[in-house]
Amino acid sequence: MERTTIYLSDTIKKYLLDISAEETRKRGKRIGMAEMIREAITVYLKKKGKPVDTREILINRMLSTRGTLSDEFEKRVKKVRKKLNKWKIESV
Numbered sequence: 001m002e003r004t005t006i007y008l009s010d011t012i013k014k015y016l017l018d019i020s021a022e023e024t025r026k027r028g029k030r031i032g033m034a035e036m037i038r039e040a041i042t043v044y045l046k047k048k049g050k051p052v053d054t055r056e057i058l059i060n061r062m063l064s065t066r067g068t069l070s071d072e073f074e075k076r077v078k079k080v081r082k083k084l085n086k087w088k089i090e091s092v
Contacts, residue, residue: 006037013033016033016036016037017033019036020032020033020036023036
């Protein structure tokens with residue numbers, strides 16, 4: 001991802017900050033203006049028929065633990081953690 005400067009009017013910036021605060025409260029995690037702007041540009045490009053999913057995005061999506069495998073993945077991680085917690089590690 002590359003950094004780009006976008007000049008916004010004070011009004012647009014205020015609205016984005018308001019929406020950011022509202023979404024942060026709703027989702028329980030911080031939603032920044034940059035994330036909202038990227039999402040809006042992605043939606044716009046898809047609407048115009050431009051391919052948006054880069055190879056990097058596709059790889060990240062395939063490696064994501066969200067979705068149907070997430071519950072099973074969390075169970076496996078907890079099981080391994082329990083086993084590791086039983087180990088006694090002594091320094092020499």
